[in-house]
Amino acid sequence: MTYQEKKSIVLLISTIIIFVSYCLYMYPGYPKGALDLNESFRYWGSFVLILTIVSIVAHIIISIIFNIIYRITTREREPSFADELDQLIELKAHRNSFFVFIIGFLLAMGSLILFQPSQVMFIILIFSGFLSDVTGSVTKLYHYRRGV
Template sequence: MTYQEKKSIVSLISTLLIFAIYCLYMYPRHPEGGLKSMETFRYWGTFVLILTLLSIVAHIIISILFNIIFRMTTGEKEPKFADELDKLIDLKANRISFFIFIFGFLLAMGSLVFYQPSQVMFIILIVSGFFSDITGSLTKLYHYRRGV
């Protein structure tokens, strides 16, 4: 298995774990008030903001740990350059990931047009961000295994 494949698998697993653990942590803190209370907006705003920051920091730490462990176990260094294949795979994965997130964003805005509760909008945004991250990692893994 190549470095890029292992990195994609680690990214996929870490994304799943970060999202699952954070959701399990935040679920009991959901406010009991009405659907339009300010506490509900505060909860969802905090949920999105902390999830974003936590995810970024966790991915940086996991990436550093992965590189340290990879170097200790294999004796190889992280590739210092990306060739055309790596760049093409990254572009394809980013494109698919962005399409999924933009579709989710439009769906979230559409939920407001059809008078759905604001919670539905936040849930759609969070889930589309999660699925776009998962899809990006799976796309990279697929293309590194099967080719472009």
């Protein structure tokens, strides 16, 4: 298994663990009962902002730890360059990831057109962000395994 495949697997697993654990952490704070619009927006705004910050910091730490463990176990350095294949795979992963997020964004805006509560819009946006991250990692793994 190549470095890129291992890194894609680690990022995929860490994305799932970070998202699920954060959702379980934030669920008890969900405002119940008759929701004040300001309270609802405050909750969902903090949910998205903190999830973004936690996710970025956790991915940086996990990448550093992965590189240290990879170097210790294989006695190889991380590849210092990306060839055309790596760049093409990265572009395909970004394309698929953006496509999933745009579909989720359109569904979220459609939920507002259908007079759904604002919570539905935020939930769709959050899950589409999560699914787009997972789609990017799965696309990378697929193309490194099967080729372009």
